[in-house]
Amino acid sequence: MLLHSLPLIGAGLVAGFLAGLLGIGGGIVTIPALFLVYAEIDVPLEWRMHVAIATSLTIIIATNLSSVWAHNRKGGVDWAIVRDWWWAIAIGAILGSFFAKTLKTVELVYFFATLAAFLAAKMLLPLDRWRIGETLPNGILRFFGPGLIGFFSAVMGIGGGSFSVPYMTLYGVPIHRAVGTAALAGLVISVSAGFGYLFGGWNVEGMPAGSAGFIHLPSAVVVAIAAVIMAPVGAKVAHRLPKRLLSIAFGLFLVLATARLVTAV
Numbered sequence: 001m002l003l004h005s006l007p008l009i010g011a012g013l014v015a016g017f018l019a020g021l022l023g024i025g026g027g028i029v030t031i032p033a034l035f036l037v038y039a040e041i042d043v044p045l046e047w048r049m050h051v052a053i054a055t056s057l058t059i060i061i062a063t064n065l066s067s068v069w070a071h072n073r074k075g076g077v078d079w080a081i082v083r084d085w086w087w088a089i090a091i092g093a094i095l096g097s098f099f100a101k102t103l104k105t106v107e108l109v110y111f112f113a114t115l116a117a118f119l120a121a122k123m124l125l126p127l128d129r130w131r132i133g134e135t136l137p138n139g140i141l142r143f144f145g146p147g148l149i150g151f152f153s154a155v156m157g158i159g160g161g162s163f164s165v166p167y168m169t170l171y172g173v174p175i176h177r178a179v180g181t182a183a184l185a186g187l188v189i190s191v192s193a194g195f196g197y198l199f200g201g202w203n204v205e206g207m208p209a210g211s212a213g214f215i216h217l218p219s220a221v222v223v224a225i226a227a228v229i230m231a232p233v234g235a236k237v238a239h240r241l242p243k244r245l246l247s248i249a250f251g252l253f254l255v256l257a258t259a260r261l262v263t264a265v
Helices: 002-022 027-040 045-073 079-100 105-124 140-156 161-170 175-200 217-238 243-263
Strands: none
Touching: 002 027, 002 045, 002 161, 002 175, 002 217, 002 243, 027 045, 027 217, 045 079, 045 105, 045 175, 045 217, 079 140, 079 175, 105 140, 105 243, 140 161, 140 175, 161 175, 175 217, 175 243
């Protein structure tokens, strides 16, 4: 692992900055880096993507804690939304983590690519006035969206910002507030899904030394330290960017990150 610390530190710095800037957990950046490193340390191909996803979720706990703290200082976190959503997000994330074990690496990647294409189009095109509604849904249906966000985020090993930020903006939540709130929602996702991957991979053979279930703890620590350092920097930059520029940055991020994942498998 010492030989591969440098690329992991670099991925952690970028992931932490994006966690603060865009309200994401940074998994879309760290997963390709982890996947390539695990190839070098002979993690079985059958489980390589699963280990990368599980470890990414563990890292996201640290990055989102730092990001939430930074956004909350600027009043950018809507705690009421997450208090209402948290249990639906958690259930979806746990179910998603167990479902992911049944999928192959290529299926995981292309599943995300399809969803990301639609989300990127929404953020890149001048659709700021396009709304599904002026407020978030009420009644029992209000838990459907958060549950799906938790499920798909856990399957892909991401903090959920790639889904929850566009979802909230479709219902009129300002982009800056959506980014900060997404970081808090991502914390719920990463903790819930992390437990799922921990137990789901507990008896799997061929895991590298230092693993707990599907989670590879040594690489998680290396990336998390670097990410935590940069998350407050990203949050500070986010609150200085115009609304439209932040939306474009988010859309471009989805396009580039998806392309990187596709080429990593």
